Amino acid sequence: MGIELTVLHWIYVLFILLIIFFMVRRLDTTLISILGIFVIAIVATGNFTSSISSIFNSFIYAITELLSTILIISIIVAMSRVLTKTGINEVMVAPFTKIIKNPTLGFWTIGLLMMIISWFFWPSPAVALLGAVLLPVAIRAGLPALGVAMAMNLFGHGIALSSDFVIQGAPKLTADAAGIPVGDVVTASIPLVITMGVVTTIVAFYLLKRDMKKGKLELVGTYDNGTEQETTEDLLTMKQKKFFAILIPAAFILDVVAMALFNLQGGDATALVGGTSVFILLLLCIIAYKKKGLEQTTSYFINGFQFGFKVFGPVIPIAAFFYLGDSGFLTIIGDYLPSSSHGIVNDLGVALAGIVPLTTEVAVVTLTGVGAITGLDGSGFSGISLVGSIGSLFGTAIGEGTATLTALGQVAAIWVGGGTLIPWALIPAAAICNVSPFELARRNLVPVVVGLIVTTIVAVFII
Template identity: 90%
Template sequence: MGIELVALHWIYIVFIVLIIGFMVKRLDTTLICILGIFVIAMVATGDLTASISGVFNSFIYAITELLSTILIISIIVAMSRVLAKTGINEVMVAPFTKIIKNPTLAYWTIGILMMIISWFFWPSPAVALLGAVLLPVAIRAGLPALGVAVAMNLFGHGIALSSDFVIQGAPKLTADAAGIPVADVVSASIPLVITMGVVTTVVAYFLLRRDMKRGKLQLVGTYEGEVEQEKTEDLLTMTQKRFFAILIPVAFILDVVAMALFNLQGGDATALVGGTSVFILLVLCIVAHKKKGLEETTNYFVKGFQFGFKVFGPVIPIAAFFYLGDSGFTTIIGDYLPKTSHGIVNDLGVALAAIVPLTKEIAVITLTGVGAITGLDGSGFSGISLVGSIGNLFGTAIGEGTATLTALGQIAAIWVGGGTLIPWALIPAAAICNVSPFELARRNLIPVVIGLIVTTIVAVFLI
C-alpha cells in the first residue's frame, strides 16, 4: 500500500506495549513515556542534544494542546470553592431536599443531580457541592451513606466524566489522539454513554436494594478517613444567596442555549463556559469579600490552578508521547518520517489492514480492554490519548468506526480509572460520605463490569 514501516514505527509499538504493561502492574508510566520520547527522537535525529531538547519540546506541545482543558477545570474548581465558602451551593440544592422522601428517590435524585452538575463543574467539585448538603437528607430518607457514594460516583465520575458533553475535555483528548473532530467523538459516544449509564446504575440500584433488605449496609458511614471540606462563612445575606442560586444555573443554561443556537462545540463551548465561570467568580468575590475581593479572587484562582495542574500533571508526559504518533511528530522532532507517511499511528493502521483480517468484533473488545487497562493507574485521563490512537489505528484497519471505537475506549478508561473502580480515584465521594474507598470500589465492580460488557456488545452493532 506504499507505506514504509521504519524503525520509528516499531519503537513506538514497543513503548505502547511497555506503557500498557506498566499500567497493568499499577506502576507509574511517566518515566517510560519520557524514555520513549527520548529514544524515538534519538533514533530519528541521531543527535543527543536534539533528543534531550525533544523531551522538553514534547511537554510544551502537550501543554499547549491541553491548556484549554486545564484552564477550564481550574477556573470551575475556583468558582466552586466560592460557592461552597459563601453557602450558595446549599441554597442551590435546597429545593431538591423536598423531593427526597425514600431511598429510591434519594438514589435517583442525587444521581441525576450529580450527573447534571458534573457536566458543568466536573465530578470532584460536584461531589463537594452536593454531598455535604444532600447526604444527611438521603440518610434520613433511608439510603445508606454507601448508597449515596455509589450514586454520586456512578453518575458523576462515571456517566458525566466519561461523556463530558459540556466542557468536552475528555472528548478533545481522545479526538486529538485519533485525529478526528471533537464533534464526531461526542456524537458517537451518546448511545454508548446511555447504554453504559443505564445498565450500570440500574444494576447498582438493585444490588443496593437487595443488601438493604438483608440488613448488610450501615445507614451512616463510619470510615476513619479525613474529610476535607470548604468551610462555609457568613459572607452573604440569605437574599443574596437566593439571588445567586438562581442566577448561576440560569447563566449556564443560557450557555447551553448559546451552544445550540450558534453551533459552538469543542474549544468554543469550553471558552464560553470558562468565561461565564470567570465572571461569576469575580462577581461573587466582590460581593462576598467586599474590600478583600481583589485579593480573594487571586487566592481562588491559585487554588483552582493548583487543583488543575495536580490532576493533569501525570497526563502531560503521557500525552506528549502519544502526540508523537500523529501530527505532533513533525512539530516536536522534525520531518524525519518517510515521505509517504501520514503519521506513525496512521501508518500502522494501514499496515495492519494489509496483513491482519481485523474484524469489528475484535476491534471493540480490544478497545474496551485497552481502555480498562489504561484506567488502572487511577487517572482515567492518562490513557485516553492511547485509546484515541488505537481507535484511529483500528478504524483505519477495518475501514470504519473510528469515532465509535475512540468513544468506547474513552468510556472504558474513564469508568475504570476516572473514579468508579480504582480505590485511590474514589476518594472524593468516599470522603464526603465517610465510607471506605475500597468498599465503594467493591460495590461498583459488578455493575461496571456488566455495563462494560453490554456497552461493548452494543458498539459492535454501531460500527
C-alpha cells in the same frame, strides 16, 4: 498500499506495549513515556542535543494542546470553592431536598443531579457542592451513606466524566490522539454513554435495594477518613444566596442555549463556559469579600490552578508521547518520516489491515480491554491518549468506526480509572459520605463490569 514502515514505527509500537505493561503492573508511566520520546527523537535525528530538546518541546506541545482543558477545569474548581465557602451551593440544591422522601427517590435524585452538575462543574467539585447538603437528607429518607456515595460516584465520575459533553476535556484528549474532530468523538459517544449509564446504574440500584432488604448496610457511614470538609462562612445574606442560586444555573443554561443556537463546539463551547465561570467568580468574590475581593479572587484562582495541574500533571508526559503518533511528530521532532507517511499511527493501521484480517468484534473488545487497563492507575485521564491512538489504528485497519472505537475506549478508561473502581480515585465521594473507598469500589465492581460488557456488545452493532 504504499506504506513504508520504518524503525521509528516499530519503536513506537514497542513503547506502546511497554506503557500498557506498566499500566497493568500499576506502575507510573511518566518515565517510560519520556524515554519513548527520547529514543524516537534520537533514532530519527541522530543528534543527542536535539533529542534532549525534543523532550521539553514535546511537553510544550502537549501543554499547548491541553491548555484550554486545564484552564477550564481550574477556573470551574475555583468558582465551585467560592460557591461552597459562601453557602450558595446549599441554597442551590435545597429545593431537591423536598423530593427525597424515600431511598429510591434519594438514589435517583442525587444521581441525576450529580450528573447534571458534573457536566458543568466537573465531578470532584460537584461532590463537594452536593454531598454535604444532600447526604443527611438522604439518610433521613432511609438511603444508606454507601448508597449516596454510589449514586454520586456512578453518575458523576462515571456517566458525566466519561461523556464530558460540556467542558469536553476527555473527548479533546482522545480526539487529538486519534487525529479526528472533537465533535465526532462526542457524537459517537452518546449511544455508548447512555447504554453504559443505564445498565450500570440499574444493576447498582437493584443490588443496593437487595442488600438493604437483607439489612446488610448501615445507614450512617462510619469510616474514619480524617478528611477535613470545607467550611461555610457567613459572607452573604440569605437574599443574596437565593439570588445567586438562581443566577448561576440560569447563566449556564444560557450558555447551553447559545451553544445550540450558534453551533459552538469544542474550544468555542469550552471558552464560553470558562468565560461565564470567570465572571461568576469575580462577582461573588467582590460581593462576598468586599474590600478583600481582589486578593480573594487571586487566592481562588491559585487554588483552582493547583488542582488543574495536579490532575493533568501525570497526563502531560504520556500525552506528549502519543502526540508523536499523529501531527505532533513534525512539530516536536521534524520531517523525518517517509514522504508517503500519514503519521505513525495511521501507517501502522494500514499495515495492520494488510497483515491481520481484523474484524469489528476484535477491534471493539480490544478497545474496551485497553481502555480498562489504562484506567488502572486511578486517573482515567492519563491513558485516554493511548485509547485514542489505538482507536485510530484499529479504525484505519478495519476501514471504519474510528470515532466509535475511540469513544468506547474513552468510556472504558474513565469508568474504570476516573473514580468508580480504583479505590484511591474514589476518595472524594467516599470522604464526604464517610464510607470506605475500598467498600465503595467493591460495590461498584459488578455493575460497572456488566455495563462494560453490554456497552461493548452495543458498539459492535453501531460500527
